[in-house]
Structure formats: C-alpha cells, structure tokens
Amino acid sequence: MTNQPDPQHLAAELQMVVSRLIKKLRTHSPTAGRLSLTERAVVKQLAQHGSLLPSELAAREKVTTQSMSQILSRLDALGYLTRQPEATDRRKVRIGLTTAGQAIIPAVRREASDWLGRALQATCSAPEQATLAEAVRVLARIVEVD
Secondary structure, eight states: OOOOOOHHHHHHHHHHHHHHHHHHHHHTOTTTTTOOHHHHHHHHHHHHHSOBOHHHHHHHHTOOHHHHHHHHHHHHHTTOEEEEEOSSOTTSEEEEEOHHHHHTHHHHHHHHHHHHHHHHHHHOOHHHHHHHHHHHHHHHHHHTOO
C-alpha cells in the first residue's frame, strides 16, 4: 500500500508555499510598485489575445466582474488600455492595449521569470526541475476547478 499524503495537510502546505512564492515574486518585480499581480496578469492576457471582453478577462483571471472592472479602471487611468465597441453588439466593449500598455509587456513578462529561472537553476537539479514541470501541469488543472 502506498503511503498517500493527507489531502488536507497537503493543501495547507501547498497554500503556504504558493503564498510565499507569490510574495517573493512580488519583491523581485520591477513593476510591482505600479501594478498588482492581477493587473500584470491582465496585461499579459491582453498581450496574448489582442483584445478581450471584460467578462472574458474576469473568467481567465478567476475574479469577479466587479473586481475586473476596478482592475481595468486602474489600468485605463495609467493609459494602458483601449476600449472598442464590439462589432456585433455595441453594448459590449473589447479591451486592448495602448502603445503605452504594449511598452510594458517585455518587463511584465520578464520580471518574474528572470528571478525564478535563476532560483530554479541555483537550487534544483535536473530531475527536480522535471518534477516541477510535471507539478506545473498538475497545478494548472487544479486552477481550473471551480
């Protein structure tokens, strides 16, 4: 019989480690003083998909539409967003990035991965990195559960 970890204990440990990792990523982020993690994630989503409806952004980032509205208001105030009425339904507005919004994409994409890549190289063997790659796939599935 395999010695399986207690799911509740594993959940508590995973939550603690992920929270600490997020805090660490924030400290190594050049844009952290200007943008929250969710704001940076929205910029990344828009860079990847071109333009999205606010409801699509909220669903992708697992936040309420009200929270997304506040995030978009903040990014808009910074001059990072464009708003274009939907062609088929003028009541809906597609959100995109302005030139200023596009200009921060390289920093947003690079900031966390630079530090994290160096940390992985400094602390993890090749087999451990392979284990983390598998764990990332598992975590991605977990994130999709409602």
